[in-house]
Amino acid sequence: MATETTAATVAAAPRRNGGRILEAAEVVKHFGGIFAVDGTSLDVREGSITALIGPNGAGKTTFFNVITGFYRPDGGAASFAGSPILGRAPHAIARMGMVRTFQITKALARMPVIDNMMLAAPDQPGERIVGLLTRPGASRRREKEIRGQAMELLSVFNLEPLADEYAGTLSGGQRKLLELARALMTRPRMLLLDEPMAGINPTLGRRLLDHMQRLRAEEGVTFLFIEHDMEVVMNHADRVIVMAEGRVIADGTPEKVRTDRRVIDAYLGSGTVREAGAPEGGADGL
Numbered sequence: 001m002a003t004e005t006t007a008a009t010v011a012a013a014p015r016r017n018g019g020r021i022l023e024a025a026e027v028v029k030h031f032g033g034i035f036a037v038d039g040t041s042l043d044v045r046e047g048s049i050t051a052l053i054g055p056n057g058a059g060k061t062t063f064f065n066v067i068t069g070f071y072r073p074d075g076g077a078a079s080f081a082g083s084p085i086l087g088r089a090p091h092a093i094a095r096m097g098m099v100r101t102f103q104i105t106k107a108l109a110r111m112p113v114i115d116n117m118m119l120a121a122p123d124q125p126g127e128r129i130v131g132l133l134t135r136p137g138a139s140r141r142r143e144k145e146i147r148g149q150a151m152e153l154l155s156v157f158n159l160e161p162l163a164d165e166y167a168g169t170l171s172g173g174q175r176k177l178l179e180l181a182r183a184l185m186t187r188p189r190m191l192l193l194d195e196p197m198a199g200i201n202p203t204l205g206r207r208l209l210d211h212m213q214r215l216r217a218e219e220g221v222t223f224l225f226i227e228h229d230m231e232v233v234m235n236h237a238d239r240v241i242v243m244a245e246g247r248v249i250a251d252g253t254p255e256k257v258r259t260d261r262r263v264i265d266a267y268l269g270s271g272t273v274r275e276a277g278a279p280e281g282g283a284d285g286l
């Protein structure tokens with residue numbers, strides 16, 4: 001039987017590219033005449049918590065969709081842990097260890113929360129009918145182990161009491177946490193999050209951020225997250241990459257990016273924030 005390459009086994013691979021786990025060069029994606037991603041080049045260092053920010057319509061989500069295989073690129077190159085990824089299928093990229101969160105589909109909504117979690121595990125025994133028949137003891141042990149991991153993750157996000165509820169009955173915020181917990185079941189080497197804090201109450205948001213820090217510290221997981229909440233970005237990212245009009249316009253520490261004239265201009269031009277000194281938000285809100 002072929003050995004399945006999980007995120008955990010990939011994590012044992014030696015560091016390459018000076019610790020840059022994701023490298024993207026001149027990535028292009030257009031929709032008709034709209035160049036949503038217009039030559040984006042960036043890299044993400046392994047073990048970092050990197051924020052991807054930019055005004056509405058900057059191309060952040062499209063960039064995520066291209067590098068995770070959901071959109072076919074129109075140009076450029078990208079690699080994850082030294083292997084080319086652009087144009088590969090989403091499941092192949094996820095199996096390499098770069099995982100993004102997925103919305104709970106209608107089918108998953110009709111299943112209990114615990115089943116949603118267990119299905120997300122890379123080698124859950126249900127997948128291996130032959131193993132189930134020939135090695136029932138091993139399958140049961142694996143199932144128990146997966147259930148344990150699932151319950152542990154659910155407890156991180158306060159979802160443990162809802163384990164037997166149908167996922168469809170969860171609130172919007174709880175669903176988002178379940179999506180994140182499902183992604184973590186795959187034991188990713190790098191996790192991409194699109195506005196993880198949106199729609200989540202502040203206490204759970206705090207737990208989510210703490211959990212990210214813990215995963216990075218204990219397992220070296222890399223995070224790239226799109227976020228509009230500048231307080232979260234400034235306090236929790238160790239690096240910030242700024243996109244505007246499909247391109248990277250700034251890249252550096254939160255302090256450096258915050259005062260970058262191009263960044264302030266891009267946000268002011270987009271109408272996302274008010275002028276510095278205005279009653280709320282303002283360029284200072286960056």
Ligand code: ATP
Nearest residue numbers: 031034035036054055056057058059060061062063
């Ligand atoms: P936001 O912060 O508002 O989510 P974003 O930076 O993630 O914005 P994208 O959602 O990637 O930006 O959109 C970039 C541009 O591409 C926008 O002009 C958007 O309208 C356009 N766009 C995105 N997806 C599609 C699509 N499937 N078809 C056509 N145009 C699209």
